Amino acid sequence: MTTTLITGANRSLGLETARRLIEAGHSVVGGVRDPAGADVLRALGAHVVRIDVTDQSSVDAAIGSLAALDVLVNNAGVLGAGHDVDGLDATAMEKVLATNVTGLVRVTQAALPLMRASRNPVIVNVASGVGWPRYLTTPGHDEYPVPSIPYPASKAAVIALTVQYAKNLPDFRVNASDPGYTDTDFNDHSGHQTVTEGTDATVALAQLGPDGPTGEFHDRRGRIPY
Template identity: 50%
Template sequence: MTTTLITGGNRGLGYEVARRLVDAGHAVWIGARDASSGQEAADRLGAHSVSLDVTDDASVGAAAAMIRAQAGHLDVLINNAGILGEVAAPEDMTADQLREVYETNVFGLVRVTRAFLPLLRQGTDPSVINVTSGMGSFTLTHDPARVESQYTLAAYGSSKSAVTMLTTQYAKTVPDVRFNAVDPGQTATAFTGHVGQSVTEGAEAAVRIATLGPAAPTGTVTDRFGILPW
């Protein structure tokens, strides 16, 4: 059975990905900063839960130790946890506002990936899926036909540019683990103010990569329609 960890899997897009992967036969671990919320989500889905704050080294280390003790390995890691942060015009944005977003979206991804790589290397066809965004795409944010061009989200967008670049760098240098980035697109969850496509559509790209097994590529950046321009 494929063992999968989803950070921020207790609500929104992460929850839908978890639901779909449970249905696909994965043993899903829902990582949540709020342990009670994570347990409630896991109970509803027939999944496992683990307390996991991606901004805290001790929390991430304890989560890795728990999954090692109970599962012995990890096959798929989905770095889904992310925040929008305080929205400010670029000229007014402070370093602290930027740092808050990067702490979760970028540094948290690195912290979790580093902690779980040993467990992934004990798994079968190990795969890391990083949730990025078209808001980090130079091409899409300059295309007036795309919704991404309608928003100015300097902290969030630049953090997702970093997520995409980190994904390609991991893919180039860690050949025994597959690394891919997926863009859900604007999806109607609390994160977007319930604007956008259905959560089922938003989950599609992550679910597709997570269920490819040995056929999964590495170093790709896709949404549910295909390759994402950068």
């Protein structure tokens, strides 16, 4: 059975990804900061582990508790503060990058030794269209009106990290997903997509075989050209 770790798995996109991959036959490990609040995740059939992606000891303990790992879904993320230039400072930037970028690297690096033993290692990094300059600069895209700086910058970094990890790990399938403008807590439930639609790309990429694409950025319609 495919063993899959999903960070930030206790709500919204992470919870729906867990539900769908369990339904697809994966053995899902749901990584959460507070296991006491993960009853819904357990009810789906997931095994719950505590993981704070900003804390190395927490990450090491979580990965160390696993006997095997085939798929890693780096879903944990924060929106942060600094939603316009006047509200931005270095501390706001650092807090977002600590989770969305450094946290992703911390978990991935800890997971690599275990994943190298898999016959089909797969990494999915949940990015966003707000990290895509073409969307940010094209009127008509959902991302165009977004003034925030830390979150888009962090997701641009996630896309670049995905490409570089894919180049360094040719035996892995490493891709980034764009959930799109999805109805979640992040946007006060203003998104026009359901969480199921928002997880389409992540779920599809998590089920790739060894001959699947790598180093790509996908939304629910398929590959987003670079």
